[in-house]
């Protein structure tokens with residue numbers, strides 16, 4: 001094996017809506033969501049070897065080696081590899097962490113997908129998604145690599161093709177703990193299930209948004225500002241917020257006016273993950289086609 005570092009996309013996602021339909025006995029929440037993949041993300045560098053060691057060459061400040069989802073993913077897959085499977089791992093972090101745009105889960109998925117090939121584990125996408133689910137509820141989305149409706153805790157997926165739009169994604173300088181939101185007493189947990197074929201953005205919402213906006217005025221202020229320019233909503237359990245535009249130029253105009261206190265980027269919505277495109281993995285799954 002040579003020592004070339006190969007770089008792969010690790011795309012971000014948005015939850016275009018997030019409905020909480022109930023709660024399972026283990027405390028996890030039963031969700032419905034539309035996961036929109038983006039053409040923007042981190043980059044994961046991987047150099048597979050036969051050292052038997054998993055080395056992270058670019059540590060992330062504030063995340064310990066054993067807690068890093070990149071390392072956890074490699075360790076989880078090593079149990080399915082032969083011989084002295086090892087690797088050097090690198091990340092070029094571009095996505096804000098803990099913002100509800102899935103950077104950590106996507107990093108884990110990219111590592112699982114690439115090492116599955118490099119170590120010749122030959123696991124199916126379903127098997128990789130099952131390993132990924134134990135690392136985080138959003139990992140299966142990134143393994144299957146489709147913009148998709150999700151149910152359950154995010155593991156029951158219906159791939160979808162939706163029209164291309166542009167997003168301005170902005171993150172206030174705060175951290176929202178997913179756990180704190182899901183354990184809050186006043187989180188709504190009884191939104192009726194929708195039929196995915198009837199989905200319309202304006203008829204859906206994010207059940208976490210009101211609570212997070214109440215707890216963090218930065219999120220409330222950002223939403224109040226953005227909604228003057230375009231339909232806007234929080235993604236996941238926050239703190240990032242997105243606004244939807246038909247044209248990239250319009251998103252750029254609003255980005256130029258955005259106060260400096262937010263980190264922000266513009267991304268195109270894609271129906272297929274850039275990782276799967278880069279790895280040449282064809283999409284065979286049947287897709288629900290939405291025209292608006």
Ligand SMILES: C[C@@](CO)(OP(=O)(O)O)[C@H](O)COP(=O)(O)OP(=O)(O)OC[C@H]1O[C@@H](n2ccc(N)nc2=O)[C@H](O)[C@@H]1O
Pocket residue numbers: 015027028029030031099100101102105135136137138139152153154178179182235236237238
């Ligand atoms: C709700 C979403 C939507 O994308 O929020 P974001 O994390 O993206 O903001 C995710 O599915 C989150 O996934 P992830 O961040 O991987 O969550 P996990 O590590 O699996 O769980 C963190 C904690 O959130 C709670 N949790 C998570 C998912 C879920 N369906 N119900 C829950 O109650 C659990 O208390 C768990 O201990």
Ligand SMILES: Nc1ncnc2c1ncn2[C@@H]1O[C@H](COP(=O)(O)OP(=O)(O)O)[C@@H](O)[C@H]1O
Pocket residue numbers: 060063067068069070096097098099100101102103104105106107178236238
């Ligand atoms: N490789 C990683 N990239 C980002 N976050 C990571 C990573 N490994 C572990 N984490 C931890 O996971 C948390 C959630 O990260 P992330 O997936 O970016 O956010 P979210 O789940 O809100 O979309 C971070 O706050 C960080 O502590």
